[in-house]
Amino acid sequence: MKIHKKITIVILFSAGILTGCSTQKATTSQAKGKANRSVSQTAVTIEEPKTLNEGEITKMNYFAEEMALLQCEIKNLDKKLNESPNNDVVLQHKRELEQKFSDYDQQVQKYFTTQLQKQEFNRVYHDFLNKCM
Structure with a gap:
C-alpha cells in the first residue's frame, strides 16, 4: 500500500514538473490542461525564399x-x-x-x-x- 502511494506521488510530481505546475498536488486534469494549452499555442512560421535556385x-x-x-x-x-x-x-x-x-x-x-x-x-x-x- 505504501509503495502504491509513493508511485502516485512521483507520477503526479513528474506531471507537475513537465507541464509547469508548481505543486506536488497537481491533479491529472490540471496536468492535461496545461499540456494541451502549451501544445495548442505552438506555431510554426515558414518564410518564403528570397531568391530562386x-x-x-x-x-x-x-x-x-x-x-x-x-x-x-x-x-x-x-x-x-x-x-x-x-x-x-x-x-x-x-x-x-x-x-x-x-x-x-x-x-x-x-x-x-x-x-x-x-x-x-x-x-x-x-x-x-x-x-x-
Missing part, C-alpha cells in the same frame, strides 16, 4: 517559352479560322494546342507556389510572349 529558373524558362510559343500559335490559328471558319483541321489543331497549354499551366501551378516564383514566372512568360507577337 538554378533548377527553378531553368524549369521556369522552359515552361514560359513553351507556353508563349503555344499562345502565339493559337493566335495564328485564330486568324486562319477567321478567314475560313469551317476548317476542321485548323480547329482540331487549335484545340490540341489549347489542351497542351492547359496541361502546362497546371504543371506551372503545381511547381511554382511561392509569391516570388509566381511573379517571376509571369514576368518571364510575358517577355517571351512579347517577343513572339
Whole structure:
C-alpha cells in the first residue's frame, strides 16, 4: 500500500514538473490542461525564399517559352479560322494546342507556389510572349 502511494506521488510530481505546475498536488486534469494549452499555442512560421535556385529558373524558362510559343500559335490559328471558319483541321489543331497549354499551366501551378516564383514566372512568360507577337 505504501509503495502504491509513493508511485502516485512521483507520477503526479513528474506531471507537475513537465507541464509547469508548481505543486506536488497537481491533479491529472490540471496536468492535461496545461499540456494541451502549451501544445495548442505552438506555431510554426515558414518564410518564403528570397531568391530562386538554378533548377527553378531553368524549369521556369522552359515552361514560359513553351507556353508563349503555344499562345502565339493559337493566335495564328485564330486568324486562319477567321478567314475560313469551317476548317476542321485548323480547329482540331487549335484545340490540341489549347489542351497542351492547359496541361502546362497546371504543371506551372503545381511547381511554382511561392509569391516570388509566381511573379517571376509571369514576368518571364510575358517577355517571351512579347517577343513572339
